[in-house]
Amino acid sequence: DAGVTQSPTHLIKTRGQQVTLRCSPISGHKSVSWYQQVLGQGPQFIFQYYEKEERGRGNFPDRFSARQFPNYSSELNVNALLLGDSALYLCASRLGIQETQYFGPGTRLLVL
Amino acid sequence: GESVGLHLPTLSVQEGDNSIINCAYSNSASDYFIWYKQESGKGPQFIIDIRSNMDKRQGQRVTVLLNKTVKHLSLQIAATQPGDSAVYFCADQGAYNTDKLIFGTGTRLQVFP
Numbered sequence: 001d002a003g004v005t006q007s008p009t010h011l012i013k014t015r016g017q018q019v020t021l022r023c024s025p026i027s028g029h030k031s032v033s034w035y036q037q038v039l040g041q042g043p044q045f046i047f048q049y050y051e052k053e054e055r056g057r058g059n060f061p062d063r064f065s066a067r068q069f070p071n072y073s074s075e076l077n078v079n080a081l082l083l084g085d086s087a088l089y090l091c092a093s094r095l096g097i098q099e100t101q102y103f104g105p106g107t108r109l110l111v112l
Numbered sequence: 113g114e115s116v117g118l119h120l121p122t123l124s125v126q127e128g129d130n131s132i133i134n135c136a137y138s139n140s141a142s143d144y145f146i147w148y149k150q151e152s153g154k155g156p157q158f159i160i161d162i163r164s165n166m167d168k169r170q171g172q173r174v175t176v177l178l179n180k181t182v183k184h185l186s187l188q189i190a191a192t193q194p195g196d197s198a199v200y201f202c203a204d205q206g207a208y209n210t211d212k213l214i215f216g217t218g219t220r221l222q223v224f225p
Contacts, residue, residue, distance in 0.1 A: 004155075033211040042201050042215025043156065056212050090155050094211070100146065101211060103155035 002027070004093050004104030012110045013081050021076045021107045025093030031055075032074040033101065034066055035090040043090055049074055050097070078109075086111045124222045131189040133219045135202035140183060144205040146213070147176060147187045151198045159187070159200075189221075197223045 005024045013019050025032050031050040035043035048056035049068035068074045072093075078085055088108050092101040125131045137145070143164035148156035160171045162178050162185070169176050175188040189196055199218040206212060 042217050045212045048211035105155045
């Protein structure tokens with residue numbers, strides 16, 4: 001079975017631009033979460049979606065938004081990009097509320 | 113606030129030796145912990161997990177120990193191999209029905225021949 005997939009793998013943007021990152025969960029997984037991982041640190045929780053509803057939000061500004069589609073795939077949007085938004089953005093999925101989270105390979109975003 | 117910390121940023125071991133990676137957590141209400149392995153340029157890979165009603169769990173060459181009294185967990189890797197070289201994170205999922213994982217900064221495991 002395919003694992004969590006993310007696109008694109010790499011992205012370069014300039015300050016002030018907007019970016020959309022995409023995630024496809026493992027088949028059958030209904031919960032998707034997004035994390036930001038700055039170089040040299042552990043991932044930081046951004047959002048959780050379950051059954052297309054936001055179930056959790058981390059300490060990130062309103063410039064960050066996300067949504068989940070009927071097929072359980074998800075998009076993360078970041079507006080008005082800042083240099084500090086440069087990071088590896090990870091998507092994780094799990095089957096249900098009592099299951100382990102599995103991560104995708106991430107999208108590496110560089111903001112210049 | 114909540115935090116998950118690691119005692120050592122880098123651990124160097126010889127191939128074939130056993131490795132022990134330690135982790136401390138602060139939320140006494142947390143009931144689910146996971147160890148992830150992250151290789152360069154890749155996403156975290158699930159290794160093993162443990163619930164708070166257990167104090168030990170074993171997998172293939174890996175063992176996780178949980179000491180709730182001192183809020184400490186460890187990952188033991190038996191017969192460490194070069195392919196085990198990576199950054200290891202412990203993560204605290206708090207309550208079992210939440211997706212919010214709290215990660216530590218990670219320990220880099222280096223395996224020498």
